[in-house]
Amino acid sequence: MFSLRLLVGFLISTQWLTGCVSTQHLAYFQDVSGQKASLTIPDRYVPAIQPGDILSVQVSSLNPEATSFFNPYAAITVAERGNVPMQVTNTTPLLPANGYLVDANGMIELPMLGKVKVSGQTITQVKDRLRESLKEYLKEPTVNIRNLNFRVSVMGEVARPSLFSIPNEQITLLEALSLSGDVTIYGRRDNVLIIREENGNRSFGRIDLTQRDLFNSPYYYLHPNDIVYVEPTRVRAATADRTNQLLPIILSGLSFLAIIVSQF
Template sequence: MSSSTPKLLKQITNFGFFLIAMIGGISSCVSPKSIVYFQGDSLRYSSQEITQRYVPTILPSDILSIIVGSLNAEANEVFNTPNLFTTASTNYSSVGGARVQPLGYLVDSDGAIEIPLVGKVKVSGLRTTDAADTIRLRLQNYLKEPSVIVRNLNFKVSVMGEVKLPAVYVIPDEKITLPEVLSLAGDLTIYGNRSNVMIIREENGKREYARIDLTSRDIFNSPYYYLHKNDVIYVEPVKARMLDTDSRIRTVPLIVTIVGGISTLGILILNLTK
């Protein structure tokens, strides 16, 4: 055997490993510019006028938390009884990550809630603050100096796709922006397409589809910057992710072929140099 044969075999082996590394690396390349948020000019300071925030209103099938306070603690319990939470299995996640099933006053198909002693109170179409004022006025016949706080328990948005924590998120204060809810979801993965985030919105009997570019500052002027109740956010994968997933299926037989070819070539060289 020639003294150069081991060296030649080593070179062939190294070349084979190089080809394997190249196959794995080509599909996983992601441009740094494609993952930077809110890109724009290089000024250190700039300002934008804040667009009007979305003001949600109560709709049929909403679940309301109603907290009543007055000088009569025993009477308060009559009205506060439905404001409970159960830890039963559910698809909901609070902003803190705890999974709870909301129970409260259900808004019926007529847009009203049934309050003990008071009876039905129409709340559909009202903001929660306006609903609180309406209920407080009705309670004055039963309680002395009542105070009322109303919260919508099923103001929720769904986040799915290339995020770290996909889930249905319940928003207690009824207002949230797209960047905020993506932060709750643990941010996008490295494979999330930041320039083409889809928002699905159903309102007034219509379903809307919008595409948002998180890499541009124009997002702050978008009507989809402030999320509405029941919005669905879908983060699609970049092409590199799809190629990576597809390549996992094709890479194994390819690596086997390369390794087999290298072994065959090595054996052939050994036979020729004997």
């Protein structure tokens, strides 16, 4: 009986420490009514190449023997890289160095073609330029380019904060939050921060996940190396403070009761 009372008291204390969060603050898109609604959203984001990017450039043509000269790096297959976003951890094996690093001047150096300016252009634009340049050396050349280091970070009040590698080079804020296990009950959904650095400039954007206007935000489509930060709510801070204050007292009390119980 005594042990049962002790257990009940401990559970009540734990519940009190956990605090409570109103379900009203947990819902997304709160301004969407039950009736059919529509919203015009901007075109999907197409990233531009930046200094620091690592590009995989694979050339093919009707003459495989001549083409091999333009492919000093082995192609990354789908089996090696995968076609779904990947969580990057301390134990994640690094991809082999089989890409071209875009230097500080926005250039890459290719066999025969020499230095080529690529920064500020989309992958499609660079592919078209290289294909035209390769016609001097190859018959009916084709070019495939992929950005090997398109990554976004998600941190703060989410279930699984992490750095994610995005092989298809397109991801939205909602998709990134889904990869991280969604915002916890202690995360602020009305004030998500996105930190973005492009061309030496750093910008900060705020998005309210409870409003459908988020689809029109320039921060809805994430860019390479974006950082998503979900702030904790006041309930989280208050809970942590109460836990730090009362947990030593509760543990001491439980230890004292355990000693008393052991005497009987």
